[in-house]
Every structure is written in C-alpha cells, then in structure tokens.
Amino acid sequence: MNRFDYIRPVSVPEAIAAAAVPGSAYLAAGTNLLDLMKVGASRPERVINITRLPGLDRIEWLPDGGVRVGTLVRNSDLAYDERFAKTFPVVAEALLSGASAQLRNAATVGGNLMQRTRCAYFHDLAGACNRREPGSGCDALGGENRLQAVLGWSEHCIATHPSDFCVPLAALDAIVEVEGPHGGREIALDTLHRLPGATPEQETALLPGELIVALRLPAEASSFSRNARYIKLRERTSYAFAVVSAAAALEVEGGTIRKARIALGGVAAKPWRAREAEALLEGKQATAQAFAEAAELALAEARPSGDNAFKIELAHRIVTRALSLALEGTPQAMPALPASPFPALSGANHVI
Amino acid sequence: MSLSIGLTINGQPRTVALDDPRVTLLDLLRERLDLTGTKKGCDRGQCGACTVLVDGRRINSCLALAASLDGATVTTIEGLADGEALHPVQAAFIEHDGFQCGFCTPGQIMSAIGLIAEGHAGDDPERIRELMSGNICRCGAYQGITEAVLEAQKTLAERNRRDAA
Structure with missing residues (x-):
C-alpha cells in the first residue's frame, strides 16, 4: 500500500474542501478501497475518512412515503430495517445476496454505490487496463473474459459493475444526493455509473470532490412491494458476485400488468435498466410468453465481448425467472438463501 | 505523521x-x-x-x-473465555468437531458469536450456513460448525432466560 495523508474532517463542508486537492479519496468502511490499495490498483495520496461526519447514518421516512437513506448506513442495517425491507423487499433481498455478513456489517450505502469493478485485469498491475491506467489497453479483451460485459461495452473496456444493491435501485428510480465544491445536486442512480465508451476511467457522473450524502427511493417504488424479486446466479451458492442477476418488480391487477420494472446486474459497466422490456409488459397479461418476450427485448442488443456468449442466454433466463417469481409474489419472509434461483434446502437433513 | x-x-x-x-x-x-x-x-x-x-x-x-x-x-x-471456562461457542466447536487444523477457527467462532447476536438465523441450518458463508474452512468442517452454532445458540438462549428469571 502506498503512503498517504490521513484526514479526519468533522463536517461535510470540511470533507469536501479536503477532497478538492487532487489525489484525494473518500474512505467509509474501506471494504473495497483498502482492498484496492493493498494491490496498488488504487493509490490515493490523501485518504479522507468520512465515517465521523454527523447526520449521514440515518434512515428517514419522507412525508410522501419515500425514504432517504444516509450514505453511512451500513448494508446490513438497511437490509434488516423492518419497514425498509417490507416497503422495498427487492432492495433488501439484493443487499442480503451480496458479500458476506461481515462485509455487510461494515460496508456503507455510499461505498456500495462507488465500488469498483471486480475485473481481474483492473486489479492486476501487471496487466493493461484502460480503466486503471488510461491508454494502456485492455487485457481482458482476448484474455480470461467469460464473466465480462455483454451489454454497453466498448473495445476500450469490457468490465462489469459488481453491485447487487444498485440493480433494484436502478429499477426503482432511486435518486443519489451529492454535495460538492459547487453545492448540492441530485443524480438519478441510473445515470450515476457510466458506460466505458472511449473513457472507461470516468466511472461515474460525480465531479471531483463530490460526495454522495444520501440515497432516496421515491414513494412510487413502494407500489411494487407485493411482487418484487432479485434473482442472482453465482458460481457458488453464497458469497460470490453475480454472473448475471435481475431485479423484477410488477404491479399486477387481475392478471394484467399495470407497471413493470426490470434491471440486470453483472452484464454491463452499470446496472442495466431494461425500459423497453418494461414498456412491452405494461398492459399485457402476466404470462410466461410475455415474460420471455420481455427478456428477449431486454437483451436484444447484447453481444459477447469474448468467451461469454453463454451469459446472454443466462441473462435471458434470469430475467424470465425473476419476472415469474415476482408474479408469484414477494415471499412472506426473506428466503434462507436470498436471491437464489434454487429452492431453499430448509429442513434438509444433512445436519442432525 | x-x-x-x-x-x-x-x-x-x-x-x-x-x-x-x-x-x-x-x-x-x-x-x-x-x-x-x-x-x-x-x-x-x-x-x-x-x-x-x-x-x-x-x-x-x-x-x-x-x-x-x-x-x-x-x-x-x-x-472470550472466563478464566478456564470456555465461552459456549468455543465449547460447542470442541463438542461438535467444528474444526480440524484450527486456522480458521478464531474467525469462525467470532463470526458465530456475531451471527447469534444478530438473531436472523433462528434454528434453520440453511440460514446458519448462509450467514456463515463469509468464513471459509479449507478442512471442510462445515457440518460440525453448523451443529456447533445451533447448539451454542441454544445454550446462550437458555442462559439468557435463566439470567432474566
């Protein structure tokens, strides 16, 4: 790990002023940043600890029924908040399907939004990576790339965004509140993360020094609470990033879909909202045929970036599965294996 | 600095x-x-x-x-231990062969204590396995670990009931 100056601001304005100096990085729990610093993929000269900033660790319910979640709220505290989990179950399920219990206890809301790609070449200093070192090339192209992007990638970068949490947030029109050197502003979560194009190093819409202070979910997003699921395919049962995942949320009336929300994870450099697929479903009967057509449309522009054509078919199936499970209804209790496409083994007798 | x-x-x-x-x-x-x-x-x-x-x-x-x-x-x-008296989670790991080489065991035990305090697993072995998935055991003592967590959780709940009475 490189040497750095450690700065402990006591207010948001002080933190933002400190971060105005180039080479600065905000530190919350550090579960991603420290990991990257250990391998040298991230080398901030100044680390600004924001964990002591006042007022950023609250879950506040808004008069209209929406919610405002402070950037320092821990992933586990949000997922297990009873009212939050009941109102936005697809978000709670995504949170609990990510990382491990230890990491969820530490990791923050803002940190999850700002986490970097898990592309092995981004982490490996011996490899070329345009995202880490602009202009150096992309060793993932033509390398080990079976888990890389199938949507929105460019010849400059084929990395994916690893967050589970961000997938239902994109589907439910979450808003990110930021404060910065030029004041505060709001960014739709769907536009927070950028596709690589020719500048993969520009990962988010945040300007230098800007700090995420809160996340908002609009009241309208609560109308999906009865029919919403996050489903995630992993290479092992638990504690793994998504190969592909999907959040599906439906408002159904007498078998007819009034509203639909769909987003995919693990397929692109950002959580991938599938608006055309949503529009196709609205007003239609909720049938397997309709769900398959929606999945087809969601992946119409997908193309392999290497040895990963299988992900397109998997993504197609996971969208269909998420939609049909959402139609079955949000489970009364959080499943033993959140987001698992497989039936739970509860009651299995291999432990006596 | x-x-x-x-x-x-x-x-x-x-x-x-x-x-x-x-x-x-x-x-x-x-x-x-x-x-x-x-x-x-x-x-x-x-x-x-x-x-x-x-x-x-x-x-x-x-x-x-x-x-x-x-x-x-x-x-x-x-x-964890109170003098020579082991913490109930430590005792349960021994009782149920919750380890072989022992390298991961301190982390497993601390994680189990955290899991029990969080209170989200109930007595469902599947939930315990899921909530212990952040602790890898390369000897593969997972069955013993799951049994140990289930028993320690019961012991601690009984102790809490006694203390409250």
Missing part, C-alpha cells in the same frame, strides 16, 4: 500510537498488541479468518483501518 487512538480491547482500555495510518486493525492486533489469536488468511476480506467484533458487530479486521476506529470496542478470540 503520528496518530493516537483509543480502543477498548477485550475489556481493557488501550491508547495506541500509530506511526503509520496504513495499519489495519488486523495488523494492529497481531503485530503491535501481540494478540495473535486473530488470524491473517487472505488479507483481502475473502476468507473470514480475521473476523473480530467491533462495537459488538462482526467485521473483517483486515479491511478496517485501525486509525478509523478511534473509540471503538473490540473483542477478539482472546477475550
């Missing part, structure tokens, strides 16, 4: 002078405070061997900067 932080470690208040802000909680415990019960496995948050309780919550000590924990209460494997 020198930083002074205060920590309560296994019930003991300590003032620690950090000559370097890069020190993780794990390295502070092992290298500077001689508390080597907490193990360094992957040092990347992937194996769980370094699990400790910070303010009662289980976290990976390898991914926490010590400097950022000023004022925190830390419990490590060394802080």
Whole structure:
C-alpha cells in the first residue's frame, strides 16, 4: 500500500474542501478501497475518512412515503430495517445476496454505490487496463473474459459493475444526493455509473470532490412491494458476485400488468435498466410468453465481448425467472438463501 | 505523521500510537498488541479468518483501518473465555468437531458469536450456513460448525432466560 495523508474532517463542508486537492479519496468502511490499495490498483495520496461526519447514518421516512437513506448506513442495517425491507423487499433481498455478513456489517450505502469493478485485469498491475491506467489497453479483451460485459461495452473496456444493491435501485428510480465544491445536486442512480465508451476511467457522473450524502427511493417504488424479486446466479451458492442477476418488480391487477420494472446486474459497466422490456409488459397479461418476450427485448442488443456468449442466454433466463417469481409474489419472509434461483434446502437433513 | 487512538480491547482500555495510518486493525492486533489469536488468511476480506467484533458487530479486521476506529470496542478470540471456562461457542466447536487444523477457527467462532447476536438465523441450518458463508474452512468442517452454532445458540438462549428469571 502506498503512503498517504490521513484526514479526519468533522463536517461535510470540511470533507469536501479536503477532497478538492487532487489525489484525494473518500474512505467509509474501506471494504473495497483498502482492498484496492493493498494491490496498488488504487493509490490515493490523501485518504479522507468520512465515517465521523454527523447526520449521514440515518434512515428517514419522507412525508410522501419515500425514504432517504444516509450514505453511512451500513448494508446490513438497511437490509434488516423492518419497514425498509417490507416497503422495498427487492432492495433488501439484493443487499442480503451480496458479500458476506461481515462485509455487510461494515460496508456503507455510499461505498456500495462507488465500488469498483471486480475485473481481474483492473486489479492486476501487471496487466493493461484502460480503466486503471488510461491508454494502456485492455487485457481482458482476448484474455480470461467469460464473466465480462455483454451489454454497453466498448473495445476500450469490457468490465462489469459488481453491485447487487444498485440493480433494484436502478429499477426503482432511486435518486443519489451529492454535495460538492459547487453545492448540492441530485443524480438519478441510473445515470450515476457510466458506460466505458472511449473513457472507461470516468466511472461515474460525480465531479471531483463530490460526495454522495444520501440515497432516496421515491414513494412510487413502494407500489411494487407485493411482487418484487432479485434473482442472482453465482458460481457458488453464497458469497460470490453475480454472473448475471435481475431485479423484477410488477404491479399486477387481475392478471394484467399495470407497471413493470426490470434491471440486470453483472452484464454491463452499470446496472442495466431494461425500459423497453418494461414498456412491452405494461398492459399485457402476466404470462410466461410475455415474460420471455420481455427478456428477449431486454437483451436484444447484447453481444459477447469474448468467451461469454453463454451469459446472454443466462441473462435471458434470469430475467424470465425473476419476472415469474415476482408474479408469484414477494415471499412472506426473506428466503434462507436470498436471491437464489434454487429452492431453499430448509429442513434438509444433512445436519442432525 | 503520528496518530493516537483509543480502543477498548477485550475489556481493557488501550491508547495506541500509530506511526503509520496504513495499519489495519488486523495488523494492529497481531503485530503491535501481540494478540495473535486473530488470524491473517487472505488479507483481502475473502476468507473470514480475521473476523473480530467491533462495537459488538462482526467485521473483517483486515479491511478496517485501525486509525478509523478511534473509540471503538473490540473483542477478539482472546477475550472470550472466563478464566478456564470456555465461552459456549468455543465449547460447542470442541463438542461438535467444528474444526480440524484450527486456522480458521478464531474467525469462525467470532463470526458465530456475531451471527447469534444478530438473531436472523433462528434454528434453520440453511440460514446458519448462509450467514456463515463469509468464513471459509479449507478442512471442510462445515457440518460440525453448523451443529456447533445451533447448539451454542441454544445454550446462550437458555442462559439468557435463566439470567432474566
């Protein structure tokens, strides 16, 4: 790990002023940043600890029924908040399907939004990576790339965004509140993360020094609470990033879909909202045929970036599965294996 | 650059002078405070061997900067036993063969204590396996670990009932 100056601001304005100096990085729990610093993929000269900033660790319910979640709220505290989990179950399920219990206890809301790609070449200093070192090339192209992007990638970068949490947030029109050197502003979560194009190093819409202070979910997003699921395919049962995942949320009336929300994870450099697929479903009967057509449309522009054509078919199936499970209804209790496409083994007798 | 932080470690208040802000909680415990019960496995948050309780919550000590924990209460494997009397989770791991080589065990035990305190598993072995998935055991003692957590949870619940009565 490189040497750095450690700065402990006591207010948001002080933190933002400190971060105005180039080479600065905000530190919350550090579960991603420290990991990257250990391998040298991230080398901030100044680390600004924001964990002591006042007022950023609250879950506040808004008069209209929406919610405002402070950037320092821990992933586990949000997922297990009873009212939050009941109102936005697809978000709670995504949170609990990510990382491990230890990491969820530490990791923050803002940190999850700002986490970097898990592309092995981004982490490996011996490899070329345009995202880490602009202009150096992309060793993932033509390398080990079976888990890389199938949507929105460019010849400059084929990395994916690893967050589970961000997938239902994109589907439910979450808003990110930021404060910065030029004041505060709001960014739709769907536009927070950028596709690589020719500048993969520009990962988010945040300007230098800007700090995420809160996340908002609009009241309208609560109308999906009865029919919403996050489903995630992993290479092992638990504690793994998504190969592909999907959040599906439906408002159904007498078998007819009034509203639909769909987003995919693990397929692109950002959580991938599938608006055309949503529009196709609205007003239609909720049938397997309709769900398959929606999945087809969601992946119409997908193309392999290497040895990963299988992900397109998997993504197609996971969208269909998420939609049909959402139609079955949000489970009364959080499943033993959140987001698992497989039936739970509860009651299995291999432990006596 | 020198930083002074205060920590309560296994019930003991300590003032620690950090000559370097890069020190993780794990390295502070092992290298500077001689508390080597907490193990360094992957040092990347992937194996769980370094699990400790910070303010009662289980976290990976390898991914926490010590400097950022000023004022925190830390419990490590060394802080569990009461003299010769083992903590119920420790006793249950022995009873149920919850380990073989023992390297991951301090992390498993600290994680199990965190899991029981969180109270989300009930008596469902599947939930216990899922909520212990951040602790890897390369000897594959998972069945014993699951049984140990189930029994220790029962023992602790009974003890709490007795204490409340």
